[in-house]
Amino acid sequence: MTIHIGQGSMVQGDEKKVSTDQGELVLDGGFVVPETNSFGQTFRDYAAESERKKSVEEFYRMNHIHQTYEFVKGMREEYGKLDRAEMSIWECCELLNEFVDESDPDLDEPQIEHLLQTAEAIRKDYPDEDWLHLTGLIHDLGKVLLHPTFGQLPQWAVVGDTFPVGCAYDKSIVHYQYCKENPDYNNPAYNTKLGLYSEGCGLDKVLMSWGHDDYMYLVAKENKTTLPSAALFIIRYHSFYPLHKCGAYTHLMNEEDMENLKWLKIFNKYDLYSKSKVRIDVEKVKPYYLSLIEKYFPSKLRW
Numbered sequence: 001m002t003i004h005i006g007q008g009s010m011v012q013g014d015e016k017k018v019s020t021d022q023g024e025l026v027l028d029g030g031f032v033v034p035e036t037n038s039f040g041q042t043f044r045d046y047a048a049e050s051e052r053k054k055s056v057e058e059f060y061r062m063n064h065i066h067q068t069y070e071f072v073k074g075m076r077e078e079y080g081k082l083d084r085a086e087m088s089i090w091e092c093c094e095l096l097n098e099f100v101d102e103s104d105p106d107l108d109e110p111q112i113e114h115l116l117q118t119a120e121a122i123r124k125d126y127p128d129e130d131w132l133h134l135t136g137l138i139h140d141l142g143k144v145l146l147h148p149t150f151g152q153l154p155q156w157a158v159v160g161d162t163f164p165v166g167c168a169y170d171k172s173i174v175h176y177q178y179c180k181e182n183p184d185y186n187n188p189a190y191n192t193k194l195g196l197y198s199e200g201c202g203l204d205k206v207l208m209s210w211g212h213d214d215y216m217y218l219v220a221k222e223n224k225t226t227l228p229s230a231a232l233f234i235i236r237y238h239s240f241y242p243l244h245k246c247g248a249y250t251h252l253m254n255e256e257d258m259e260n261l262k263w264l265k266i267f268n269k270y271d272l273y274s275k276s277k278v279r280i281d282v283e284k285v286k287p288y289y290l291s292l293i294e295k296y297f298p299s300k301l302r303w
Contacts, residue, residue, distance in 0.1 A: 167195025
């Protein structure tokens with residue numbers, strides 16, 4: 001497929017998968033997809049028995065119970081003030097070294113490892129799309145919400161798959177059964193297919209469960225990033241797996257969303273499948289990413 005973004009930028013790529021002798025799959029661009037995650041299970045297998053299964057399920061139970069429409073509105077209003085800190089993008093990357101994502105069944109490494117794995121995998125296959133490399137680096141920076149400076153929010157309010165609030169929950173949501181314990185589940189204002197929204201209204205009109213995605217989107221937008229709209233879409237919806245994996249909630253999308261979704265699906269392959277125990281030489285790649293940060297962001301950002 002050919003995808004056009006902004007001023008004539010395009011990426012060539014198709015969705016084909018090709019078997020290799022090593023029992024792996026090759027996606028467009030030459031990216032090699034491992035068959036198992038760092039724990040030896042298939043990716044995003046929430047039923048697989050592993051050391052992390054129980055903690056991941058408990059995480060989603062708490063997430064689905066507490067992510068109400070009113071909770072999301074309150075968090076967006078509070079954190080949208082961007083009055084918690086002032087720091088550079090790279091300083092934020094280093095801050096994330098302290099955290100491991102409890103919702104992720106595929107990885108237990110510090111976050112900066114995943115950021116660089118994602119960015120470097122994209123860089124290899126799409127060398128001319130520097131905005132996409134930087135998006136890979138920064139897409140999870142909103143996880144600084146876990147830090148004491150940002151209120152040390154519980155993980156269920158920061159990480160995990162996201163979903164719309166203010167309308168009916170789709171059964172494709174991971175551990176959907178716990179959505180039934182959310183107060184909004186039985187609220188007639190929220191529990192229909194459209195709920196508070198209208199057909200084709202656009203995802204920018206839809207409130208998503210609160211977490212690092214929406215927070216980093218707000219940080220980037222309000223600090224006047226010059227990244228293209230596709231990058232902001234990726235940042236805001238990369239955890240929206242019911243949409244980009246299962247095709248749910250497309251009735252809320254507009255034409256711009258549909259175009260940007262093409263980029264998100266490309267990005268997701270690298271976000272998900274680049275997770276591994278392979279270490280990145282941070283000091284070696286740091287100058288390149290600092291140059292991209294300077295190109296697309298101010299030196300200091302409000303967080």
